[in-house]
Amino acid sequence: MSTFQDQIKELEDQIKRTKINKATEKHVGLLKAKIARLKREQQDRLMGGGSGGGDGYDVKKSGDSSVALIGLPSVGKSTLLNQLINQKISQVGSYAFTTLEAIPGIMSYEGASIQIIDLPGIISGASKGKGQGKRVLGVARGADLLLIVLDVFSALHHFELIINELSYVGIRLNQEAPDVVIKKTNRGGIGIASLKILTKIDDSTIKSIMNEYRLINANITIRSDISDDQLIDVLEGNRVYIPAFIVLNKIDLVSDLELREVKEKLNMKNIGISAESGKNIDELKKIIFNYLSLIRIYLKPYGMEADFEEPLIIRNGADVGDVCDKLHNSFRKEFHYARVWGKSVKHSGQKVSIKHKMEDGDVLTIVRKTN
Ligand SMILES: Nc1nc2c(ncn2[C@@H]2O[C@H](COP(=O)(O)OP(=O)(O)OP(=O)(O)O)[C@@H](O)[C@H]2O)c(=O)[nH]1
Ligand SMILES: [Mg+2]
16 A cells, blocks of 8 residues: 555655646646546555445435535534534534444424534545545535534644545535546547637647546547646546535634634635534524525415425526426426426416426426326
8 A cells, every 4th residue: 555655655746846837737747647546546445455444324315415524533523413403413522533423414494404414533544544534535425515624723734634635535625527528539539629718738738648548539528627637537537526615613712813813824615613602503504505505496286376385495406307306206207397487487487398497486386297
């Protein structure tokens, strides 16, 4: 295992020693691709050897969205879970590794049921299997939102550690998935069609990175201004793109000035809270709800009044078909047409297809073929 580690370190040092400019761009891109390959091989080895123990805890997804609490031991994750869901289901302790498995709970907010998953603390080397780390990170990979929980006293150092561990298992935070499509061909070399001006990578770097992945004949269509790292992410596959923000806990123990100093140094959106006293918990709930970009749909059964009491909660960007799937697994098959009142249509009661995109507050009638 150390040989992987040594090789990766050696390549990373080479990048550090290289002055990055137009002339070295391609070389650096290649080094990065090599590092990515070594990391993948290292991960494969770990998985195969079973040293991490499975791919995550067996947490059943429930609710409209799931949020994972990730952080080092004793920062207050379990205290926070209990606050958010208003129940004491996860044990709190003043010693490290109190929590030994994933503990899910449901937070109710604005008609939405949001699953919050408390996790064991992670430590440096978690991504390589240390202290149940792989299982913890496995759950994090499946979440719709990550709350990075930091103790206000060690926030900066811990933040960096967590970012590294997450990145190692292919989790990309607060990044759009790069819009890149690659199709293998039989001949003709690498054909590049960029529909955006590329400011971070040039054609020759693209080609050599693709060659590093044994792609000699292929067409690549690029619709976002990608970097070399993002191209490698696409080639590696297996990346997940998850929104995240920082929860700075235990602010009851510091002055406002101390808190401000820490906040200024963090380069990710954050909120200071006290999980123990409940300070800023309501604000945090609101932030969670907003980050998940959930929308409310009011269902109006055919020929009846709309139900404005209990909206159906679904993710932003969902279409009528997604609503059907949420209601019953027969709805999509039996779908005839739908009518919508609200922001997503021009006319009230407009007839729409199953592909129609919904917006927050829309009223929806689904008409089934059997009706
Ligand atoms: N002062 C203060 N103490 C807190 C706060 N939140 C948690 N604690 C204390 O910090 C200790 C650790 O809390 P836990 O909630 O068990 O921490 P954890 O992150 O779940 O720890 P592990 O399960 O070991 O990873 C406990 O003694 C808590 O009482 C807070 O906001 N302020
Ligand atoms: Mg805990």
